[in-house]
Amino acid sequence: MSASNEAEAGSLQVVAGAPTALPTGVAASLSPVASARQTRLTGALVSLAWNALVLLIVLAGWQILTILINSRFFPGPIAIFWAFVDLAVNGDTGGRTLWDHSWASVQRVLIGFGLAVVAGVPLGLLMGLYPRVYTNSRVVLEPFRFIPPIAWIPLAIIFFSGMTRFAFLIFLGAFFPVFTAALVGVARVEPIHRKVGLVYGASKGWILAHVVFPTVLPDILGGMRVGLGAAWLTIVAAELAGGISLGLGRMMSNYAELVQVPQVVVGMVLIGMLGLVMNEVLLVVEKRLFRWRWQVSL
């Protein structure tokens, strides 16, 4: 019958976003979904193996280079590893642990980022739904987009201290990507989806919650990822400039003054890793929430 023909046609489309629940009936016996998942898994493992190999080669080459250069200022991966162990076990010159520094930096980023999302998403949605508000206030809004958060550091030092200072700077870094994503996303709402709501007599609130919001959410999450990256970049600069003793940026700065290069590099590696983890977490959230999309964003 026609239904089973289309069942086979539908179940052969197996890329990212295949249904997690196998359909009943004729299609279930084929299970191309399961075999495709297996192929994806083997593919991921092969890719992981290759990545490990490349990493080993690079580290080996680096170590050889270190031996050849033979300078106190050019540490190899082994020296950096031992510096990491030392810092992790004994803490830094002031007795503060790596965990203290890392958590301080992450905490500041999360707070500033949280504020940026809470302010940026509603504002972006509002301006997207009422474009005249946006176009009539652009002269005030737009210039702020192009002032890098780093330029705010002198003012931030004067006006704020402690956590407030960092939250303020991170907020500035993360706000515009999130705000712009929400603003632009609203324009992408399909008129026909709005029409579906209108025909059944849906209220404006219903359309906002059930049509606008699901359409805009992928854009918002993408903007959040960009904003989080910007926030993470800002925190390092902010900590390098500021006077607080905790934080990965601060730790790097301390050891740079002592000209102890391995510890500086440990700081850099940690910063990179933490930023990567945060990005990956958001990516996973995106992939799970947006299984209905047939394209996965990077």
Added chain:
Amino acid sequence: MVAAQHKVKAEISHRYGHLLVHDKLQFSVGENEFLCICGPSGCGKTTLLDILAGILPPTEGNVLINGRAVDPKRDNISFVFQEPSTFPWLNVWDNVATGLRIKAVKGRELARRVNDIIDIVSLRDFTHYYPHQISGGMKQRVAIARAFATDADLILMDEPFVSLDQPTRERMQREVLHTWEHRRHTVVFVTHNLEEAVFLGDRVIVLCAKPARIVAEIPVPLPRPRDPLSPEFTRIRAQCAGILHSLDPAPGALPDRRIAKAG
């Protein structure tokens, strides 16, 4: 057909700026009638359906449903659009349930009605699929299921099969009739395909190009399922075709300036 009170009564003139789109259209639709409106592309058919649905007010005239001015919040109107209108973020089941959910149907009642219509249109095996995983024809099936799920006063269909290939279109036409036979709602089906109009409708209204006027109302008293090759079908179809073609300008003639200024 004796109809005490018409389900839908429309008297419309509509302008778009200076352009007269609909010129004193006057027609009614009986309860449980399947009305086909046929006309050339660009004669304002979509606008007409928007007006019937109550989401676009006509510049003159009104539309009455059950004797009262149409109001999408109060009346139960469904619309199957030309393009697939399924929400990509919902699976098939949730898409079918959308109309009912807007009308505040919940819980077991909602589940029962959704499952009923899903069985009628044979979507039972695909309830977990998302729109990006199904074909265009299936997306329209979902849209039709959503339209019939709400026990609507009026179901509007705007050339829903125009983007499908011929075999799929024929299958979908039979499916719409099959669904309609289970749930005899009042349907207004717009198309530019004459054969489709005569195959589906109890009655065919023929519109001319802008400014649109009703040039013919032709009943189709044939029993279903209809055979497009039978002599009665062919006769009715030829009658409609003759009327439509008599409105075409001669090849090479300049188009009417009012029509050319399509809005």
